[in-house]
Amino acid sequence: MDLNKNRLSQIFTPDYIAEFMVKNIKQYYISTHNESNINEIKILEPCAGEGVFIEHILGEGFTDITAYELDQNLKIPLLESYPNVELKFENFLGSDSNEKFDIIIGNPPYLGQNYNAQIFQELVKNYSVCRKYFVGNMDLFYFFIHLGIEKLKPGGLLSFITTNYWLTKSKKTGITLLKPHIAKDCFLIQYIDLSNINVFKDAKGQHNCIFILQKKHEKEKQKKVDKLIDVIQVKQGNNQFNEKSNEKFFTDILNNENSPHLLKYQSAITNKDLITSNGWNLKYPLDVKYLVKKIENYCRFNGSxxxxxxxxxxxxxxxxxxxxxxxxxxxxxxxxxxxxxxxxxxxxxxxxxxxxxxxxxxxxxxxxxxxxxxxxxxxxxxxxxxxxxxxxxxxxxxxxxxxxxxxxxxxxxxxxxxxxxxxxxxxxxxxxxxxxxxxxxxxxxxxxxxxxxxxxxxxxxxxxxxxxxxxxxxxxxxxxxxxxxxxxxxxxxxxxxxxxxxxxDYLFLLAYLNSKIVKFLFKAKNIMIKRSKTKLEEEIPIPNISLFRSPYHLELIDLIRYFTLNLTQNKVSIDTNKLLKLREISSNIYSQILNEKNPQSIIDMLFIRLFDLVDKDIDFLLEKYY
Ligand SMILES: C[S@@+](CC[C@H](N)C(=O)[O-])C[C@H]1O[C@@H](n2cnc3c(N)ncnc32)[C@H](O)[C@@H]1O
Structure with missing residues (x-):
C-alpha cells in the first residue's frame, strides 16, 4: 500500500468532495447544454481508486460511465461494486484520444517529476501523450489534464481536484505546455480555491483547488470568444483538517447559501487575460482591480x-x-x-x-x-x-x-x-x-x-x-x-x-515599498517572495513623484521623507515644527498625525492621502478577500 501510495499517488477523495464535484459539474453541464436525456451523457473517471466518484456519478442518475484504474488490487472490489460501469484496468495515459466524452471528472494522481524522473522516463517511452507533453519539473496530473482535454467533446466539461501550484507558477516551472494547451483549447469556467483548508488528511499543508474546464468549439476559437471565470474562495484560514466544517463549505456552495466563510465572485481576469507563460492570479475581484488601477495611475512615466x-x-x-x-x-x-x-x-x-x-x-x-x-x-x-x-x-x-x-x-x-x-x-x-x-x-x-x-x-x-x-x-x-x-x-x-x-528618491521609495499600499499590492497580485523574485520586479509599480505637483501633495511627500528618515535612524519623537506647514494646508491631517503615534501608520496615512484613496477601502478589501 505504501508503495502504491507513492507510485500511484493513492490518496482517495473524501466522499463529500466527490459528491460536491459531481453535483457541481452536473449543474454546470445542464446550464450549458440542451441535452435532456441523461443516458446520452458520456462520463469518464480516469483514475477510479476505490470508486468514490463512480458512486456519486451513478447516484446522480448517469448511466454511460467509463473508468480507468491502474492498480490491479482494486479490480475485484470495483468490478463487484460497479457491474454496469465500463471499467478498464489499464494505464489511462495509454488510452485512445479519439474516445470522446461529455464530462471528465476525478482526482488524478499527483507526482512531481523532479523526484520521480524514472517513472516519467518510462511514461515518455511508452505513451505518445506523455512524449507530446513532457516538460521537466511538471506533475503527473498535468498529463491527465492534457489527455483529458484531448478526450473531451467540444463543449464538454472537465473537473479535477488538484494541487493549486500550477496556477500561480510562471515561466520555466513545468507549465510551459500545460497553460498554452488549456488556454488554446478550453475555457476555464470555475476555480475553487481551497488553499485555506486542508482537504486530504494525509497531505497536510497541501494547497488544493477544484476547477472546471470547458472545451472550446472551433467557432469559439475562430471568433476568439471570451468567458468569465467564476471564483469561489474558502476563507476559513489556518489550513487545519476539519472534516465537519469542510463538508459544510461544500454543501453551502452547492445550495448557494450565504456563508461568512465563502467568497463568490467573477474574477476580473477573464479567459482572454490568461497569458500562457504567467502565473494566473484568478483571485482578483473587480473591486480589487479598480484599486490597483487607481494606484497604478500614479505610476506612469511618459505615459507607460x-x-x-x-x-x-x-x-x-x-x-x-x-x-x-x-x-x-x-x-x-x-x-x-x-x-x-x-x-x-x-x-x-x-x-x-x-x-x-x-x-x-x-x-x-x-x-x-x-x-x-x-x-x-x-x-x-x-x-x-x-x-x-x-x-x-x-x-x-x-x-x-x-x-x-x-x-x-x-x-x-x-x-x-x-x-x-x-x-x-x-x-x-x-x-x-x-x-x-x-x-x-x-x-x-x-x-x-x-x-x-x-x-x-x-x-x-x-x-x-x-x-x-x-x-x-x-x-x-x-x-x-x-x-x-x-x-x-x-x-x-x-x-x-x-x-x-x-x-x-530613496526615502520616498523606501516608504512606499513598506507602505500599506504595497502590502495591498502584495495581496492583490499574490506576490510572495520565494526563490523567484520576478513577480516582485515585474508587478510592483513605482510611483512617479513628479506627477504630484500641488503644494498639498509636495507637503505630504516631504513629511513622508521626514518620517521615513526618522524610522531609518530609529528616532521616535516628532519635531512638531515640521508639521506647521501642514497645519496651514490641512488642519484635519495635522491633528490625525498628532493623534497617531506610530510613524509607520503616519506614513501609511500620508500615502493614502497622496494616492487619493480611502483608508477604509484598503482595510475593507484586505479583510474581505485575504
Ligand atoms: C489520487 S488517487 C484518486 C482515486 C480516486 N479518483 C479518488 O478520488 O478517490 C489516484 C488513483 O489513480 C490511480 N492511477 C495512478 N496512475 C494511473 C494511471 N496512469 N492510469 C490509471 N490510474 C492511475 C491510482 O492507483 C489511484 O487509485
Missing part, C-alpha cells in the same frame, strides 16, 4: 506604467564557497582587542594588518531585516571579502600571488582549508584557483546609456551607498535600508539601481 524592474536590478547577496569558513565568528576564529583584530591560524591568533582589517565585513542574515532598517546588533560574523579584480592581472597565478602578498594572514587562514575549498569548486565545475574570493554576488552587469555591457564592482555599494534589501522568503513587504556597510549572503536580495536612474 513603470515597475521595480525599470529602476532596479534585483540580485542575491554573496554566494561563498563555504559560509562556515569565510564568515569569521568573534572569539572563535577571530579576536578583537580595541581596534586590533587577530585571526586564528594553526591555533595561534595572528594580528591582521590595516589593509586586511578593511577586508573584514560585517555580515548579516536575512532574519535581521526590519521594515526601513535592520537589527544592527544581530550580525552573524565577519566576512572575508577579497576582490578578484583588485589586481588587474589575467594570469591567475600572479593574481593570487599579489593577493597573498597584500593580505598574508587572511590568505594563510583560508589556505588552511585549501583542500576542502578546492573540492567544492571542482564539484561545482568552477576554477579551483579562486579559493580566496566570493563565488558570486560581488559584481553585477549593468548596461550604460549606449546599451554597452559593463561589470560593476559592488564592494563600494555594500560598504557605503544607500541600499534597499529584503528577505528571500517572505509573504509581506518588509524592505530594510541602510547607508552603512551591510553584507549578506544569498538569503537576502538587494535592489541595485540601474545605470542612469540615479535620481531616484
Amino acid at each position: 506604467k513603470s515597475y521595480l524592474t525599470d529602476f532596479f536590478v534585483i540580485r542575491n547577496g554573496l554566494i561563498l564557497i563555504k559560509d562556515e569558513i569565510f564568515v569569521l565568528k568573534e572569539n572563535e576564529s577571530l579576536k578583537i582587542v580595541d581596534s586590533d583584530m587577530f585571526i586564528k591560524i594553526d591555533n595561534t591568533f595572528v594580528k591582521l594588518n590595516d589593509e586586511e582589517k578593511q577586508k573584514l565585513k560585517k555580515m548579516f542574515k536575512s532574519k535581521v531585516i526590519e521594515p526601513f532598517s535592520y537589527d544592527k546588533s544581530e550580525f552573524s560574523g565577519y566576512l572575508i571579502y577579497l576582490d578578484k579584480n583588485e589586481f588587474k592581472n589575467k594570469n591567475l597565478k600572479k593574481r593570487n600571488e599579489f593577493t597573498e602578498k597584500k593580505y598574508p594572514n587572511l590568505t594563510a587562514y583560508l589556505n588552511q582549508f585549501r583542500g576542502e575549498l578546492e573540492n567544492i569548486l571542482r564539484n561545482a565545475k568552477e576554477n579551483v584557483k579562486d579559493i580566496y574570493f566570493p563565488r558570486r554576488g560581488s559584481l553585477i552587469t549593468q548596461f550604460d546609456i549606449e546599451h554597452k555591457r559593463k561589470l560593476v564592482n559592488l564592494e563600494p555599494y555594500y560598504d557605503k551607498e544607500p541600499k534597499i534589501f529584503f528577505s528571500y522568503i517572505s509573504k509581506s513587504n518588509a524592505f530594510g535600508y541602510t547607508k552603512d556597510s551591510y553584507y549578506a549572503t544569498s538569503d537576502t536580495y538587494f535592489l541595485w539601481l540601474r545605470e542612469g536612474k540615479n535620481d531616484i
Whole structure:
C-alpha cells in the first residue's frame, strides 16, 4: 500500500468532495447544454481508486460511465461494486484520444517529476501523450489534464481536484505546455480555491483547488470568444483538517447559501487575460482591480506604467564557497582587542594588518531585516571579502600571488582549508584557483546609456551607498535600508539601481515599498517572495513623484521623507515644527498625525492621502478577500 501510495499517488477523495464535484459539474453541464436525456451523457473517471466518484456519478442518475484504474488490487472490489460501469484496468495515459466524452471528472494522481524522473522516463517511452507533453519539473496530473482535454467533446466539461501550484507558477516551472494547451483549447469556467483548508488528511499543508474546464468549439476559437471565470474562495484560514466544517463549505456552495466563510465572485481576469507563460492570479475581484488601477495611475512615466524592474536590478547577496569558513565568528576564529583584530591560524591568533582589517565585513542574515532598517546588533560574523579584480592581472597565478602578498594572514587562514575549498569548486565545475574570493554576488552587469555591457564592482555599494534589501522568503513587504556597510549572503536580495536612474528618491521609495499600499499590492497580485523574485520586479509599480505637483501633495511627500528618515535612524519623537506647514494646508491631517503615534501608520496615512484613496477601502478589501 505504501508503495502504491507513492507510485500511484493513492490518496482517495473524501466522499463529500466527490459528491460536491459531481453535483457541481452536473449543474454546470445542464446550464450549458440542451441535452435532456441523461443516458446520452458520456462520463469518464480516469483514475477510479476505490470508486468514490463512480458512486456519486451513478447516484446522480448517469448511466454511460467509463473508468480507468491502474492498480490491479482494486479490480475485484470495483468490478463487484460497479457491474454496469465500463471499467478498464489499464494505464489511462495509454488510452485512445479519439474516445470522446461529455464530462471528465476525478482526482488524478499527483507526482512531481523532479523526484520521480524514472517513472516519467518510462511514461515518455511508452505513451505518445506523455512524449507530446513532457516538460521537466511538471506533475503527473498535468498529463491527465492534457489527455483529458484531448478526450473531451467540444463543449464538454472537465473537473479535477488538484494541487493549486500550477496556477500561480510562471515561466520555466513545468507549465510551459500545460497553460498554452488549456488556454488554446478550453475555457476555464470555475476555480475553487481551497488553499485555506486542508482537504486530504494525509497531505497536510497541501494547497488544493477544484476547477472546471470547458472545451472550446472551433467557432469559439475562430471568433476568439471570451468567458468569465467564476471564483469561489474558502476563507476559513489556518489550513487545519476539519472534516465537519469542510463538508459544510461544500454543501453551502452547492445550495448557494450565504456563508461568512465563502467568497463568490467573477474574477476580473477573464479567459482572454490568461497569458500562457504567467502565473494566473484568478483571485482578483473587480473591486480589487479598480484599486490597483487607481494606484497604478500614479505610476506612469511618459505615459507607460513603470515597475521595480525599470529602476532596479534585483540580485542575491554573496554566494561563498563555504559560509562556515569565510564568515569569521568573534572569539572563535577571530579576536578583537580595541581596534586590533587577530585571526586564528594553526591555533595561534595572528594580528591582521590595516589593509586586511578593511577586508573584514560585517555580515548579516536575512532574519535581521526590519521594515526601513535592520537589527544592527544581530550580525552573524565577519566576512572575508577579497576582490578578484583588485589586481588587474589575467594570469591567475600572479593574481593570487599579489593577493597573498597584500593580505598574508587572511590568505594563510583560508589556505588552511585549501583542500576542502578546492573540492567544492571542482564539484561545482568552477576554477579551483579562486579559493580566496566570493563565488558570486560581488559584481553585477549593468548596461550604460549606449546599451554597452559593463561589470560593476559592488564592494563600494555594500560598504557605503544607500541600499534597499529584503528577505528571500517572505509573504509581506518588509524592505530594510541602510547607508552603512551591510553584507549578506544569498538569503537576502538587494535592489541595485540601474545605470542612469540615479535620481531616484530613496526615502520616498523606501516608504512606499513598506507602505500599506504595497502590502495591498502584495495581496492583490499574490506576490510572495520565494526563490523567484520576478513577480516582485515585474508587478510592483513605482510611483512617479513628479506627477504630484500641488503644494498639498509636495507637503505630504516631504513629511513622508521626514518620517521615513526618522524610522531609518530609529528616532521616535516628532519635531512638531515640521508639521506647521501642514497645519496651514490641512488642519484635519495635522491633528490625525498628532493623534497617531506610530510613524509607520503616519506614513501609511500620508500615502493614502497622496494616492487619493480611502483608508477604509484598503482595510475593507484586505479583510474581505485575504
Ligand atoms: C489520487 S488517487 C484518486 C482515486 C480516486 N479518483 C479518488 O478520488 O478517490 C489516484 C488513483 O489513480 C490511480 N492511477 C495512478 N496512475 C494511473 C494511471 N496512469 N492510469 C490509471 N490510474 C492511475 C491510482 O492507483 C489511484 O487509485
